[in-house]
Amino acid sequence: MNELERISNAAGPQPILKPERNLSSLEVYDQFGAMAYGIVLQIIPQPHLAQEVLVSVFASPLLQSCNSYPFSYAACIIKLARAKAVEAKKKLTSLTALEEDNAPFSGAPTPQVIFDLAFRRGLTPDEVAVKLNITKSEVLRSFHDFFKTNGNA
């Protein structure tokens, strides 16, 4: 069960940074649809599949849990869009039996590469660490470096 599912079941934490909001699926879509579609396309580049995933994001009952998500609504949408896209990609790769993720990695483990593996390819930080033969702390630190070098944090 992920964090959004726990919030959805009212067993999760209470908001600490943001007050409770109550937006409908369509309002959320109008506000964050393009951003979510961009995220889904980064993980699933096929537009027709990405659109299906996008619909599943905004039709998901977990979307309601974003109303009480402790951080920003956008952060919740990013998390949800990625989770749905990774889930769909895993189903797809299990059907097509792609060995893309099992291929050994060659090259320098830059923050960009680590971010791509974790966010776009759907690997957990532990899996990324094993794949790149580095520690988990280094993987996590790369996320900080990635957003720092992108001038966002």
Place this chain on the structure above:
Amino acid sequence: MKTQEFIESGILEAHLLGLTNQEEQTQVRQMVESDQMLEEYVVELEAGINQYFEKESVAPPEAVREVVRLRSTRDKKARQEFSNAENPDRQYLDVEVNDTHIKVHKFWRPAFIAVFILSKIFLIAGLYYYFKTVSQEEELQRLKLQVEQTK
């Protein structure tokens, strides 16, 4: 762990991207709740991450919005129906039932029995008084005849 170390560890970024496990999520929440500076940093970080993904955003086709609208309307309707079924104070609907049987309150059973018994009593009493009256009239006729004969 000190605030700066915690920030540089990258766990906040991982948390906001949904890449942390439950233990790490709890740790992040506890740290953010207890440290005002960290809370402010998270707000800035969220804005930065949002900005990054907004730059990467792609406008989806208009048809997707329509599908989302239809799905949300359908789901809302389904939820409403479910909550109506769950609500004990719901109104009864006028439904035409094609059935030849009716259901009545259980108190009607003794009432029907009482009406049945009373009707039998009245019937018996009615017959008794009818035959009694007839026999009395016959007796009266017979006595009248006797009186006329004795004259």
